[in-house]
Amino acid sequence: MDVKKLVRALWSSAWVGWEVESNWTEPFIFIGLQVIRPLASTLLFPLLYLVGMNFTGQAVDPIYLSYIFVGTAFFTPYIFAAETGGTIVSQDRERYGVMKSIYITTSSLSIYFLGRFLAIAGISLFSTLSSFAAAYALIVWGIGYSMPLVLENLLDVFLALGAMYIGSFAFFYILPSINLLTNKLQWSLTYYFLGLLYLLGDIIFPVQSLSPLAEPLAYILPTNQALNTLRNALGLPTPHNTAAAYLASIFWAALGYFVFKRAVGRARAKGLLDKIGWW
Amino acid sequence: MFTSNWWEAVKLFQNLRHNLKAVYARTYVRVRSQFREPEWVLTESVIPLLIVFAAATLYRVSGSEQLAGFAVLGGAMMAFWDNVLWLMASQFYWEKESGNLDLYIIAPVSKMSILLGMSLGSIINTSIRALLIFLLAAFVLRVPVNIADPLAVFLVFTLTLTALYGLGMLMSSLYMLYGRGAYQLNDILSEPIYLLSGLYFPTIGRYSPFPAIVQFLVSLIPLTFGIDGLRRTIILGQGVEQIMLHIYVLLALTVALIPLAWRVLIFMENLGRREGRLSLRWM
DSSP: OOHHHHHHHHHHHHHHHHHHHHOTTSHHHHHIIIIIHHHHHHHHHHHHHHHHHHHTTOOOOHHHHHHHHHHHHTTHHHHHHHHHHHHHHIIIIIISOOHHHHHTSSSOHHHHHHHHHHHHHHHHHHHHHHHHHHHHHIIIIIIOOOOOOOOOOHHHHHHHHHHHHHHHHHHHHHHHHHHHHOSSSTTTHHHHHHHHHHHHSSSSSOGGGTOGGGTTHHHHSHHHHHHHHHHHHTTOOOOOOHHHHHHHHHHHHHHHHHHHHHHHHHHHHTTOTTOOSOO | OHHHHHHHHHHHHHHHHHHHHHHHHHHHHHHHHHHHSTHHHHHHHHHHHHHHHHHHHHHHHTTOGGGHHHHHHHHHHHHHHHHIIIIIITHHHHHHHHTHHHHHHHSSSOHHHHHHHHHHHHHHHHHHHHHHHHHHHHHHHTOOOOOSOHHHHHHHHHHHHHHHHHHHHHHHHHHTTOSHHHHHHHHHHHHHHHHHTTSSSOOSSTTOSSOHHHHHHHTTSHHHHHHHHHIIIIISOOOGGGGHHHHHHHHHHHHHHHHHHHHHHHHHHHHHHHHTOTTOOOO
């Protein structure tokens, strides 16, 4: 495929992704899905922590509050990638029946998924930053708790965001790979992934606090070091390893792409690319 | 005169019998479908458990271990909210997509009987899941259960479910004519309701992080007072006297929501008939 065709296919897929996911023509749905919902997710665990400390009469630790806040706010790109990645097959294959048409174009499903991912990446960046700003304002100025976040190192912020989006790319390819081969998990797979990451991904507590034996996971999963790098760049004293963040994210992204290619091959061989209904 | 009254009584009885049969039939389908794919029971129990474990661990890491029960209870009740959103509110939308709504409309029974059957079936199914979530989480996390007054627990739980499924019936009626928009509205509502209704921490009363006006507004969602009442009776060991406000609010919501659902259902059905939108798909 020449570069011009590749760019055109990518652009078309990203445009479809933007149209399907953003609902920009319906402002209520756009704001609800892209601002209100991520904002609620971002606030849930910091508020749980605050209420817990007040209920038991303990002092709030601003550093830990900020740790939870940054973790939940910047988990949003992973949530977007997992939610769209987890439903894209059921939508395109089962509901609208367009997957077979995309498959027989001169482009490929990998390019189509990359375009859809780029759209999700753009939307999730907007959602993450807007929910970060709104939640920060609500906690600091609305409820009155301090969070010592300062932009100490802009380069590290960009590096951390880069690692995060490479990691979320991995989810965007792994989840559809599974759903291409079975339709039993299309409603649950995303939530298994996200639930496990809430437990093991350094989102609201370091994974070591579950058990010291879990410490290696902090270097294996794509979220842990990426989020810790970001926390450090925002002035929090969190141990981090930027190189490990990239290694883990790139490993998962490469694995995701490989698994996806294999899954498409198997789905084609088993006649699953246009299979509709309960099977 | 006597003959006319007698005939009307017979007709009323037949009508009631038809509607009760419809309630039973709709309940049966819903309960039976669960046993057709039992792996779904496990799936839908394990997913909330992961979040419950995360929330309970956050309580533990921050030194508020004694509140882990709040997260466990929230996880169990989350099953009911998800069920109301996805299998009550949107049910007529799914039925429309699959072509069943047309059959419901032409069936010689009240649509409320179908909604009631859906609710009963959902309550049975979801109670099994919620109990499974509660027992598994309480066992793994060793959450102390402190029930001082079983009657209070029963009252709050029953009233929470009647009010909550009343809301489900109302939403189902409202969603009857809407397609993809209803699906998106559910997506928008899920997380904000998790946050505002206090699934994992109290959002009404002394420890709420929200201002009074927000607390008042979220009290209109039956889940808010329901979870708070269950939290007080199951975890904090309170009795009926301490949760009278909860009982009154849940009772008022039940009394308001179910008749409202009935009125809205009739209105939406008539609107749908006039505009020819009852069997429109893909919108």
